[in-house]
Amino acid sequence: MSGTASTRPSGLSQAEARARLEKDGYNELPRPERRNPLRIVVEVLREPMLLLLLCGGLIYLVLGDLKEALILLAFGAMSIVITVVQETRTERVLDALRDLTSPRALVVRDGTAQRIPGREVVRGDLLVLGEGDRIPADAVLVDARDLQIDESLLTGESVPVSKLVFDKGAVVDHRPGGEDQPFAYSGSLVVRGEGRALVEATGPRSEIGKIGLSLRGLQAEPPRLQQQTARLVRLCFLGGLAVSLAAIALYGVLRGDWLQALLAGVAIGMSMLPEEFGVVLTVFMAMGAWRISQARVLTRRGAAIEVLGSASVLCTDKTGTLTQNRMSVAELRLLDGARMRPAAARSDRVRPEFVELARCGALASSLDPFDPMEKALHLFARDALRHDEAPDRERALVRTYGLRPELLAMTQVWRTSVRADLLVCAKGAPEAIARLCRLSDAGQETVRDAVGAMAKDGLRVLGMAVAICEDAALPPSQEAFAFRFVGLVGLADPLRPHVPEAVRECRAAGIRVVMITGDYPATAVAIASQAGIDVRDVMTGDQIKLADDLELAERVRHVNVFARVLPEQKLRIVEAMKRNGEIVAMTGDGVNDAPSLKAAHIGIAMGGRGTDVAREASSIVLLDDDFDSIVSAIRLGRRIYDNLRKAMAFIFAVHVPIAGLALLPLVLGLPLILGPVHIAFLELIIDPVCSLVFEAEREERDVMSRPPRRADSELFSWPLVGWSVLQGAPSLALIAVIFVVALRSGVPPDEARALAFVALVVCVVALVLVNRSFSASFLSAFFRPNRALLWIFLSIALILATTLFWPPVTALFRFGPLHLNDLMVPLGAGLLVLTALEFLKPLWARRLRF
Numbered sequence: 018m019s020g021t022a023s024t025r026p027s028g029l030s031q032a033e034a035r036a037r038l039e040k041d042g043y044n045e046l047p048r049p050e051r052r053n054p055l056r057i058v059v060e061v062l063r064e065p066m067l068l069l070l071l072c073g074g075l076i077y078l079v080l081g082d083l084k085e086a087l088i089l090l091a092f093g094a095m096s097i098v099i100t101v102v103q104e105t106r107t108e109r110v111l112d113a114l115r116d117l118t119s120p121r122a123l124v125v126r127d128g129t130a131q132r133i134p135g136r137e138v139v140r141g142d143l144l145v146l147g148e149g150d151r152i153p154a155d156a157v158l159v160d161a162r163d164l165q166i167d168e169s170l171l172t173g174e175s176v177p178v179s180k181l182v183f184d185k186g187a188v189v190d191h192r193p194g195g196e197d198q199p200f201a202y203s204g205s206l207v208v209r210g211e212g213r214a215l216v217e218a219t220g221p222r223s224e225i226g227k228i229g230l231s232l233r234g235l236q237a238e239p240p241r242l243q244q245q246t247a248r249l250v251r252l253c254f255l256g257g258l259a260v261s262l263a264a265i266a267l268y269g270v271l272r273g274d275w276l277q278a279l280l281a282g283v284a285i286g287m288s289m290l291p292e293e294f295g296v297v298l299t300v301f302m303a304m305g306a307w308r309i310s311q312a313r314v315l316t317r318r319g320a321a322i323e324v325l326g327s328a329s330v331l332c333t334d335k336t337g338t339l340t341q342n343r344m345s346v347a348e349l350r351l352l353d354g355a356r357m358r359p360a361a362a363r364s365d366r367v368r369p370e371f372v373e374l375a376r377c378g379a380l381a382s383s384l385d386p387f388d389p390m391e392k393a394l395h396l397f398a399r400d401a402l403r404h405d406e407a408p409d410r411e412r413a414l415v416r417t418y419g420l421r422p423e424l425l426a427m428t429q430v431w432r433t434s435v436r437a438d439l440l441v442c443a444k445g446a447p448e449a450i451a452r453l454c455r456l457s458d459a460g461q462e463t464v465r466d467a468v469g470a471m472a473k474d475g476l477r478v479l480g481m482a483v484a485i486c487e488d489a490a491l492p493p494s495q496e497a498f499a500f501r502f503v504g505l506v507g508l509a510d511p512l513r514p515h516v517p518e519a520v521r522e523c524r525a526a527g528i529r530v531v532m533i534t535g536d537y538p539a540t541a542v543a544i545a546s547q548a549g550i551d552v553r554d555v556m557t558g559d560q561i562k563l564a565d566d567l568e569l570a571e572r573v574r575h576v577n578v579f580a581r582v583l584p585e586q587k588l589r590i591v592e593a594m595k596r597n598g599e600i601v602a603m604t605g606d607g608v609n610d611a612p613s614l615k616a617a618h619i620g621i622a623m624g625g626r627g628t629d630v631a632r633e634a635s636s637i638v639l640l641d642d643d644f645d646s647i648v649s650a651i652r653l654g655r656r657i658y659d660n661l662r663k664a665m666a667f668i669f670a671v672h673v674p675i676a677g678l679a680l681l682p683l684v685l686g687l688p689l690i691l692g693p694v695h696i697a698f699l700e701l702i703i704d705p706v707c708s709l710v711f712e713a714e715r716e717e718r719d720v721m722s723r724p725p726r727r728a729d730s731e732l733f734s735w736p737l738v739g740w741s742v743l744q745g746a747p748s749l750a751l752i753a754v755i756f757v758v759a760l761r762s763g764v765p766p767d768e769a770r771a772l773a774f775v776a777l778v779v780c781v782v783a784l785v786l787v788n789r790s791f792s793a794s795f796l797s798a799f800f801r802p803n804r805a806l807l808w809i810f811l812s813i814a815l816i817l818a819t820t821l822f823w824p825p826v827t828a829l830f831r832f833g834p835l836h837l838n839d840l841m842v843p844l845g846a847g848l849l850v851l852t853a854l855e856f857l858k859p860l861w862a863r864r865l866r867f
Contacts, residue, residue: 028125028143037139044138044154044219122153125213142216148387150207155223156214157183158199163419163427164210165388166201168193171224172535177208177388179420192583193224208387210419228611249733260680268683297664297708304712305657312649313640321636323661324618325654327726328528328602330594331647332587332613335534335541337623338604339548339644340510344389346397347476348507349374350467352460359397374504377481381429381444384414390477390508394444415439418495425449426480428495432488439491441484441498447505450480453495454502467505475543476507512547515645520549522648527724533579533587533613541580551577558582561589569593587613600725604639604647621647648721656716658726664711665732666741667788671704671781673745674752678777681753688766690756690773695830703778703816706809707785713805714789740861744787744854748780751846768833771821775840778817779847782810787854 029037122135125143135153138144144156146164158164164180171193183199193202201214203223220226302323306316316322336342349371350356357371379398382391411434418428426445433440443453447468451461468478482500492498520530532545538555545552556572558581564572570593579590587603591613594601603610603617614620621637639646678690691699755776759769789801820826821835 028128029139029141030127034126034137034139034142037141038137041140042220043136045136123147123150138216138219140216140219144201144214144216145211146201146207146214147211148207148209152201152203152205152207152214154203154216155218156201156216158201158212158214159183161199161212162210164212165208167206167208167387167389168202171202171204171228177390179425180210180212182212206387208389209383209391260676264680264683271683271686297661297668297705300705300709301657301661301664301712305653308657309637309650309653312646312653313643314646314650314653315638315640316636321619322654322657324600325602325637325651326656326658327600327730328619328651328654329725330529330531330599330601331523332531332533332591332594332601332603332617333644334605334610335532335536335544336510339516339532339544340512342510344393344477344508345511346375346378346393346506347509347511348471348474350471350505350507352463352502352504354467359400370504373483374481374506377442377483377503378444378479378506380412380431380440380442381427381481390479393508394506411435412440416491418443420445424452424496426453426495428498430486430491437488439486439488441486441500443482443484443495443498443500444479444506447478447480450482450500450502453498454482454500456502460502464502464505471505471507472539473543474507474509475540475547476509477540479506479508480504481506510544512544513644515643517547517549519645519648522721523651524549524551526651526721528651529577531573531577531579533582533590535582536580538578538580541578545578553577555580558586561586566593566596570596573597585612588616591616602647602651604644621650652716652721655720656714659717659720660711660714662732662737663714663788663791664708666737666744667708667711667784668704669733669738669741670744670748670784670788671699673742674749674777674780675699677745677749678752678756678773685757687757687760688770690770695774698820698830699777699781703781703813706812706816707781710785710789710803710806710809713803715802717790717792719792736861743857743861744784744850747853748777748784748850751850752776752780755842755846765833767831768835771830771832771835772839772842774830774832775817775821775835776843776846778813779843780850782813783847783851783854786851787858791858 121132122138122142123130123132123145124138125131125145126133130145135151138153142154143159144152144154146152152166158180159182161180161182165177166180167177178196178198180201181197181199191198191200193205202225203219204225218224218226305322309316309322333339346359348356348358351370351374355368355370357367375394375398378394382388382394386392386395412431415430415432417430420427424445426443426449428441428443431440431442443450447464448461451464454460456464464480471478481503483503484498484500486498523530530548530550532541532548532550534541534544535558536544538557542552542555554572554576555578556576557579560572561569561579561582566589569589573590573593574597579586582590587605587610591601591603595616595618600619601617602619602621603613604621604623605611605614610622614622619636621639623639637650639650675691675696679696681687682689752773756769756773759772760766764772789803820830821832
């Protein structure tokens with residue numbers, strides 16, 4: 018081992034420590050190359066949707082429509098600010114890891130113990146370890162007395178592991194986890210005993226540091242919606258450019274006024290550019306994050322919202338995710354075969370033998386334990402003995418016999434207030450307790466059979482024994498006591514209450530639940546079965562290590578339980594699933610989960626028990642650590658995406674009559690219907706406000722009973738585009754007829770323009786009602802609950818009334834006066850559009866399935 022030869026009781030000198038600090042650097046991860054806000058802004062400005070917003074604003078600015086330009090530019094600025102804030106937060110991953118790996122440390126320097134900052138620990142330092150200490154660096158043990166360390170931060174397992182002194186014959190290659198190892202790792206916690214350890218790795222060379230470095234090389238999954246909209250924007254731009262150029266040429270040739278032709282072409286181009294897409298997308302993502310937060314789920318990256326509905330595989334850790342990350346007594350067994358499960362037993366019917374077993378477990382444990390198993394034994398004993406007036410309540414600890422490599426058992430000797438002799442209680446590995454009790458071969462076989470049956474249920478089993486000795490000189494070894502075998506105690510990390518129901522909902526939604534854990538296969542299978550996960554096959558970390566990428570990709574298609582998995586192997590599993598075309602959601606709470614959380618399409622961290630590193634690497638955080646919240650988030654994600662598609666289909670449909678009415682007068686030689694101010698008003702106010710109806714729309718009936726969206730599904734499929742055109746075409750035809758008939762009836766152009774504009778707005782409202790659901794009935798268009806609907810329609814009516822009856826705005830829009838009876842024509846047109854499309858919807862509904 019590196020540094021083992023230099024082990025000295027006095028540790029390093031101050032001079033040696035300074036020299037090594039200069040050579041190796043501080044015991045912390047190197048700071049990442051942080052992106053400053055200006056760099057993030059430059060990257061954001063490359064996004065096509067934002068460029069569209071800003072370019073649209075500049076067009077209005079050039080045309081002299083200052084107010085409209087400022088509104089659009091304000092939306093673009095808001096999008097930049099939101100993105101900069103979100104991206105800046107994602108830069109904190111390694112900062113959180115650095116704080117975690119720099120606790121205070123007790124080291125021996127120049128022969129004396131002294132506290133120093135963890136970042137100043139160097140290779141070769143001699144660490145002094147005690148209960149409650151956070152280990153600051155990877156080290157090899159040179160002295161250990163009953164030492165147990167909680168390595169859950171690195172392995173994800175809640176049970177602490179025992180440690181032994183370094184043996185020169187030990188294997189040099191080592192990893193966190195496993196019993197009786199001579200290595201201690203940075204970030205782990207001493208829960209019992211004491212010892213000394215020689216530092217062999219600091220900073221990025223430690224195990225936790227390697228995880229941090231792996232995070233730097235991972236790139237978060239790019240937003241699929243952003244990729245899809247970029248292509249849609251390019252198509253809209255090319256189509257709008259072609260139509261605008263054709264309109265300019267047509268107008269110029271037919272009328273000879275090339276300046277007006279240029280202005281008309283700009284108006285047509287603006288009518289075909291979907292400026293609303295950027296606004297609606299921003300609003301939906303922001304409101305979606307707020308709605309998901311109401312389910313106690315924090316969305317750290319907006320891209321996760323759009324991907325939630327297409328998740329096809331949910332990879333979950335066991336400890337702290339499916340389970341509660343706290344040990345509890347699950348079963349007690351006696352040698353005669355009797356057993357008791359505390360959850361099903363009544364306290365007034367507990368046999369005295371089980372009461373003695375509970376008391377023995379508590380008396381064989383530390384008085385104020387760090388060990389979660391000992392905490393569970395104390396808690397269970399208090400519950401089991403709450404009606405027991407035992408005479409040994411007043412007691413004093415006389416002596417403790419600790420664990421030894423050759424005998425995995427510990428014994429505590431107690432003096433009670435009412436008896437002269439001493440009470441001796443022991444607990445430990447069942448085979449060790451059986452040896453202490455000098456059981457016969459048949460008795461030992463009975464113990465092994467009972468332990469095997471309990472292990473199949475995923476329990477960690479301890480044996481208990483009791484003895485009585487005289488108050489005289491105690492023997493040097495616990496093996497000298499005349500122990501009597503009391504029974505076995507099985508401990509488990511209990512399943513979270515709502516996990517089975519959440520797994521069933523995932524299965525109904527076509528989402529495969531996969532458990533990835535560092536625990537043993539038997540325990541993993543037991544917990545998976547309790548959770549309702551389909552255990553077709555089990556794959557271990559050793560098998561993953563031997564498999565190449567192609568073989569692993571094939572195995573992960575049908576394996577739902579992975580056991581004894583190392584952190585980098587979790588990452589390999591996620592990457593293999595992604596290569597298979599799966600949309601992967603990954604849950605976790607430990608540092609060991611951070612790389613796979615960041616690599617997954619959707620990283621879901623536990624907010625309560627999760628580490629800062631896991632939270633910063635994830636895209637979603639469960640604030641209440643409830644697995645059921647994942648299902649709520651998926652349901653909301655599907656709802657948000659469904660509603661976003663409805664809003665985009667509505668906007669696309671609205672652009673058909675807007676573009677048609679801008680182009681129609683040029684083709685037919687009529688007065689202009691829509692100018693830049695009308696288009697700006699429609700696309701910046703009316704359309705976005707109406708789109709808010711879809712954001713508040715409740716989910717479809719089949720939202721959690723249909724399979725996930727395909728990974729390559731388009732936001733705008735051809736059936737959806739066809740449905741949008743089918744909606745926009747009759748609206749355009751009706752409005753054009755109203756305008757032409759009004760002109761031929763002698764109505765002044767300004768009044769005809771006002772009448773056509775009101776008809777357009779009414780048709781927009783009709784399209785809102787049509788697109789609220791692609792599967793519900795005609796009546797649901799009016800009576801489907803939506804709190805935002807009434808307020809938004811009242812707002813639209815108020816805005817429209819302002820344009821018709823407030824003289825300054827009426828003059829700006831070049832509208833003539835309308836009478837109330839004139840408004841019956843647009844209302845009739847809107848009702849006709851609504852009725853016709855509702856009857857057509859069932860014929861198109863199957864093609865519009867999400």
